[in-house]
Amino acid sequence: MDEETDGVLQNKPVARELDAIDRKILGVLVDDATVSYAELGERVCLSPPAAHERVKRLRRSGAIRGTAVIIDPKAVKKPLLTFVHIDTKGWGKTPELMAVSQYPEVEEIHSVAGDTCMLLKVRTEDTRALEGLLARLYETPGVTSTRSYVVLSTYLERPVQPGVTTEWPTPRHMATPLY
Amino acid sequence: MDEETDGVLQNKPVARELDAIDRKILGVLVDDATVSYAELGERVCLSPPAAHERVKRLRRSGAIRGTAVIIDPKAVKKPLLTFVHIDTKGWGKTPELMAVSQYPEVEEIHSVAGDTCMLLKVRTEDTRALEGLLARLYETPGVTSTRSYVVLSTYLERPVQPGVTTEWPTPRHMATPLY
DNA sequence: TGTTGTCGCGGAATTTAATTCGGCCACTAT
């Protein structure tokens, strides 16, 4: 009797551990989210409604954040991929940097440890457009320097994979970590 | 009578320019690819079959590469995001590096210009798993050094956007480019 | 300037898939 008596929604944040079937489902849907529940069920040995129920649960729990089409960058005139490292004077200036997130050529903004403060992934039509973006960055208060890594070729690019991390033995020259 | 008489497939590589409606469609489907053609059509002022036809064309042309669910990295035990820069002795050693693409924790592999040769985006469960991956990298022939940028916070991360690049005036201190 | 072919669209019909429903079985905790 202690369940969702608060009414409105029974969408409890189901944050359960994923089992093998869940990971299989994620593997299929990361490859192609347009498969029918019939085929999805067949691939993971479940009936269509059962597969549907699983996917619903994965969505509710947040394991599946959403579904999106993958666009060819060249098709939308953004063939040039660049990673931009930014050094800033202080951490408080990040709000100004966030304005950059409004530009459609900026795909990712990360705060990183290392000899740089921010890391941006940007796609532009050409070096001219990249220059424009960098000009905007230099005008941002707090930005002291930037380094750009222009991508020549992309050998692999894929969404987050459900696969588990491969176990690897501790290198022979290293001691077993304490924790 | 000069059309696809070669039979088999009439999937000609329709590589036409995208118009405004196509870009709107991409914008909707990048946000949420689960919308029905009825709603998609309504959002871009088209009938459901017309919207369907457009999307089919975008798929055939390759502008839409596929559809995928977006997985929460934390849900699959990969909360730690790291960008790894690799310097190599020669370019010929890349085939060896490609073996790395088999590991599920590696999401991207790029060849970049700048003071590094390769750039990897990897997601691991923890620093221990990252250490294991780096150990594997160091054992790869040709790898001379690596630098890791551990991501502390991610402020923006999204798929390729169809939005056009913002026009930006040439900075005052720069001359108009010749081409 | 008329004509013909093409292309994209809309409305209706049809097929297919998503979603709901009810009952069953295995497991758990009391």
Add this chain to the structure above:
DNA sequence: ATAGTGGCCGAATTAAATTCCGCGACAACA
């Protein structure tokens, strides 16, 4: 033991995808 729970299946229902066909705009061409 036993009531409760959760997940599954099969069938039924609802909703959406997909096909079909005719229309009108546009372009190439006579």
